[in-house]
Amino acid sequence: xxxxxxxxxxxxxxxxxxxxxxxxxxxxxxxxxxxxxxxxxxxxxxxxxxxxxxxxxxxxxxxxxxxxxxxxxxxxxxxxxxxxxxxxxxxxxxxxxxxxxxxxxxxxxxxxxxxxxxxxxxxxxxxxxxxxxxxxxxxxxxxxxxxxxxxxxxxxxxxxxxxxxx
Amino acid sequence: xxxxxxxxxxxxxxxxxxxxxxxxxxxxxxxxxxxxxxxxxxxxxxxxxxxxxxxxxxxxxxxxxxxxxxxxxxxxxxxxxxxxxxxxxxxxxxxxxxx
Amino acid sequence: xxxxxxxxxxxxxxxxxxxxxxxxxxxxxxxxxxxxxxxxxxxxxxxxxxxxxxxxxxxxxxxxxxxxxxxxxxxxxxxxxxxxxxxxxxxxxxxxxxxxxxxxxxxxxxxxxxxxxxxxxxxxxxxxxxxxxxxxxxxxxxxxxxxxxxxxxxxxxxxxxxxxxxxxxxxxxxxxxxxxxxxxxxxxxxxxxxxxxxxxxxxxxxxxxxxxxxxxxxxxxxxxxxxxxxxxxxxxxxxxxxxxxxxxxxxxxxxxxxxxxxxxxxxxxxxxxxxxxxxxxxxxxxxxxxxxxxxxxxxxxxxxxxxxxxxxxxxxxxxxxxxxxxxxxxxxxxxxxxxxxxxxxxxxxxxxxxxxxxxxxxxxxxxxxxxxxxxxxxxxxxxxxxxxxxxxxxxxxxxxxxxxxxxxxxxxxxxxxxxxxxxxxxxxxxxxxxxxxxxxxxxxxxxxxxxxxxxxxxxxxxxxxxxxxxxxxxxxxxxxxxxxxxxxxxxxxxxxxxxxxxxxxxxxxxxxxxxxxxxxxxxxxxxxxxxxxxxxxxxxxxxxxxxxxxxxxxxxxxxxxxxxxxxxxxxxxxxxxxxxxxxxxxxxxxxxxxxxxxxxxxxxxxxxxxxxxxxxxxxxxxxxxxxxxxxxxxxxxxxxxxxxxxxxxxxxxxxxxxxxxxxxxxxxxxxxxxxxxxxxxxx
Numbered sequence: 020x021x022x023x024x025x026x027x028x029x030x031x032x033x034x035x036x037x038x039x040x041x042x043x044x045x046x047x048x049x050x051x052x053x054x055x056x057x058x059x060x061x062x063x064x065x066x067x068x069x070x071x072x073x074x075x076x077x078x079x080x081x082x083x084x085x086x087x088x089x090x091x092x093x094x095x096x097x098x099x100x101x102x103x104x105x106x107x108x109x110x111x112x113x114x115x116x117x118x119x120x121x122x123x124x125x126x127x128x129x130x131x132x133x134x135x136x137x138x139x140x141x142x143x144x145x146x147x148x149x150x151x152x153x154x155x156x157x158x159x160x161x162x163x164x165x166x167x168x169x170x171x172x173x174x175x176x177x178x179x180x181x182x183x184x185x
Numbered sequence: 186x187x188x189x190x191x192x193x194x195x196x197x198x199x200x201x202x203x204x205x206x207x208x209x210x211x212x213x214x215x216x217x218x219x220x221x222x223x224x225x226x227x228x229x230x231x232x233x234x235x236x237x238x239x240x241x242x243x244x245x246x247x248x249x250x251x252x253x254x255x256x257x258x259x260x261x262x263x264x265x266x267x268x269x270x271x272x273x274x275x276x277x278x279x280x281x282x283x284x
Numbered sequence: 285x286x287x288x289x290x291x292x293x294x295x296x297x298x299x300x301x302x303x304x305x306x307x308x309x310x311x312x313x314x315x316x317x318x319x320x321x322x323x324x325x326x327x328x329x330x331x332x333x334x335x336x337x338x339x340x341x342x343x344x345x346x347x348x349x350x351x352x353x354x355x356x357x358x359x360x361x362x363x364x365x366x367x368x369x370x371x372x373x374x375x376x377x378x379x380x381x382x383x384x385x386x387x388x389x390x391x392x393x394x395x396x397x398x399x400x401x402x403x404x405x406x407x408x409x410x411x412x413x414x415x416x417x418x419x420x421x422x423x424x425x426x427x428x429x430x431x432x433x434x435x436x437x438x439x440x441x442x443x444x445x446x447x448x449x450x451x452x453x454x455x456x457x458x459x460x461x462x463x464x465x466x467x468x469x470x471x472x473x474x475x476x477x478x479x480x481x482x483x484x485x486x487x488x489x490x491x492x493x494x495x496x497x498x499x500x501x502x503x504x505x506x507x508x509x510x511x512x513x514x515x516x517x518x519x520x521x522x523x524x525x526x527x528x529x530x531x532x533x534x535x536x537x538x539x540x541x542x543x544x545x546x547x548x549x550x551x552x553x554x555x556x557x558x559x560x561x562x563x564x565x566x567x568x569x570x571x572x573x574x575x576x577x578x579x580x581x582x583x584x585x586x587x588x589x590x591x592x593x594x595x596x597x598x599x600x601x602x603x604x605x606x607x608x609x610x611x612x613x614x615x616x617x618x619x620x621x622x623x624x625x626x627x628x629x630x631x632x633x634x635x636x637x638x639x640x641x642x643x644x645x646x647x648x649x650x651x652x653x654x655x656x657x658x659x660x661x662x663x664x665x666x667x668x669x670x671x672x673x674x675x676x677x678x679x680x681x682x683x684x685x686x687x688x689x690x691x692x693x694x695x696x697x698x699x700x701x702x703x704x705x706x707x708x709x710x711x712x713x714x715x716x717x718x719x720x721x722x723x724x725x726x727x728x729x730x731x732x733x734x735x736x737x738x739x740x741x742x743x744x745x746x747x748x749x750x751x752x753x754x755x756x757x758x759x760x761x762x763x764x765x766x767x768x769x770x771x772x773x774x775x776x777x778x779x780x781x782x783x784x785x786x787x788x789x790x791x792x793x794x795x796x797x798x799x800x801x802x803x804x805x806x807x808x809x810x811x812x813x814x815x816x817x818x819x820x821x822x823x824x825x826x827x828x829x830x831x832x833x834x835x836x837x838x839x840x841x842x843x844x845x846x847x848x849x850x851x852x853x854x855x856x857x858x859x860x861x862x863x864x865x866x867x868x869x870x871x872x873x874x875x876x877x878x879x880x881x882x883x884x885x886x887x888x889x890x891x892x893x894x895x896x897x898x899x900x901x902x903x904x905x906x907x908x909x910x911x912x913x914x915x916x917x918x919x920x921x922x923x924x925x926x927x928x929x930x931x932x933x934x935x936x937x938x939x940x941x942x943x944x945x946x947x948x949x950x951x952x953x954x955x956x957x958x959x960x961x962x963x964x965x966x967x
Contacts, residue, residue, distance in 0.1 A: 024186050031194045038198050041217055042205035054217050057198070061224045064191075068235045070243045080250050085220065085257050092213050092261040096268040105210045107277055109950055113207030116950060120957040121200040127964055128192045135188040137235045146240050155244050167251050174255030182262035207950045215946070280943030
């Protein structure tokens, strides 16, 4: 059991609990906070997998922006800060479906990737540095990059349009 | 490390997100669940990037993050609008497309 | 001319068309055309007769006497052959429909007689029918009739004969009903036509049977086959019987004679021409023309009794007896015609072919003479009436020519020597006696007695006694009397053509020649029988004269029929013409009309209409049922059901569209899971 493994398992358990918390919490703010736990855990996982840039980006954007945005949203929609029942009437069908989905996915994954291992190496580390990632973005994936930029712009404008008071 | 670890973790997160999307009444909570699903996908991508020693997966994950941000912005705007119109963030009230 | 004898019927036919089209515009209203064509035909007929006689006389085999026959059969070596000329009008596999003429002695004789009488009648009619409402039409039809009769005479096949026969019947119908505005006249015309038509059924069947028996319509071939056994006996009997029915209808034999007296409703010249001299003898002519068929069919040569002689004999008596109780002079003559036609048919029936034809020849002259005389009387004497008892009497003082000619005609009819009727009737009687038909000899003698008697009555009532009519009787103008004189001369002279007592047998020689006949008995003149028949005739005249001329002294006889019930019944029986008319019209026709018509009506109303109505009702019910059940319930039910199902399904499916996105998402994810599982399992 390597250190990465241990790290993985710790993070995994935390993330799992956080995820369950997100969907089962009776308090919106608690749910948001659980999500932050998950996000942090995800970022940590990225770093374990030697994807540093992605991890840092996750921190900045997800936790720094999106989570905050969520908290704003909760505030603006006068979400009840107290405990409430936030489940709609299809709880059980949803549970069944998600469990079923989980089962299928796990079966598939075990079947397909049962014997595959991740080898963490220096080469991977070197390749995952910001420099090569940036190179990749601006060379190989420049078109998606541009498209995503446009998308961001559109989303920005759209959000403003939708939410403005007129 | 086994690849499957990450993948199963990702699957678990994803299914929690699915449950949340289906079962939560508040729009914000639904968005939270969607974020959960997106993160699960990201983990998947990065794991495969490590497995195949190809950083395309990481690049893709970056893009996903970006798009997630955009999506949250728009999503919250919509939830805001719903709240403004229906006086309540309850998604069950949004049934104007009822047949 | 013999080969071109087809012109003879053609001229009056053209005359018919011309008179119809142009007649009204001509100065004499078409009469001149009509008289002209018939006159021309007469001249041509005379020429034909002369040529034929020359042909016979020049023929080398004339002296050869084969057995009993004087003239040889055309089938025998050296016999005189008939002149034939024709062409095939239409051929259908083996059946040939020919058109042609067949000129032999019989045809030539008939041509001569028909054209002569027709010509005289035409001339007579120009005066008699003057001022008539349909003068032109009358002459046109008289021409057509003449053409038809001539066509009948020269026809060389049974189909042509049939056509001409029918044409003659139609002309008779039209001419009898010339004054059709008065219902009795049109009734008489219809009666004539229908009665002869009844007989025509037999004729047509006979023609058809003969066709199938002999394989052809050609008369010469049929006769030859009948003579030499080419046709089976049964077929001959059948065809002869059927043809006899046709003769009965057309020639006024018992029982289809009832139309002749009624036909007197037509103009008198018409009666003279058609119902004395020509049309009614068409039946006799048919018998003569197809004699081998009859001879072999009825086994005439065997003596005893046969249908033809029987029919003729009965007719003689019936006609003669009825002539006694008539008031109308034309009706007397009509019954007399019936009786004389009976003589002719009987003659054919006893094997006296020449005698029958000879009697036909002579009878034409004196009967038409008598009719035209009656017309003259009515025209100038009795003020257009034919009632002897009512409007005539004592006319001999005022109408001498008419009187003399009428008496000559009567004596000829009665068979008094040496007038024409004597010779012809005598020959019939003699033949009957000598060919084994004794019964008919006596019938003929009785008939002669009666003939003499009723003619005397007729003459007396018309010309003797006091004038009972009104108006000024006077003699008729020459246009009427000249034909009378001509016919009277003919009545005197014609008999001498075959005056066997003097050894003259011209008639037979000339006119029997060329006709295919079985070997017939040619009897020699029997003085004894001749004397007997003349005596009987004279006795008849005498008794009648006594009864009628001496009426006033007949105390006990006067009013006999009124006092004696039996006599009265007998008189009434005769008066009603043996109730035959009653039988035909009321019993037979009425029965059919009443019963069959009523039955048909019942069937129509109840059965047929019932069926139709039932079908209609059934259809209506079916329609309603279809509507109620099928349309409303089944079809509409299906349609509605479908709609309802769709609606309900929609209603159910509606719940899927809850408008709630999470619901949709649920479904989506569930499907994804299921499909991927399926995919994995299958793959």
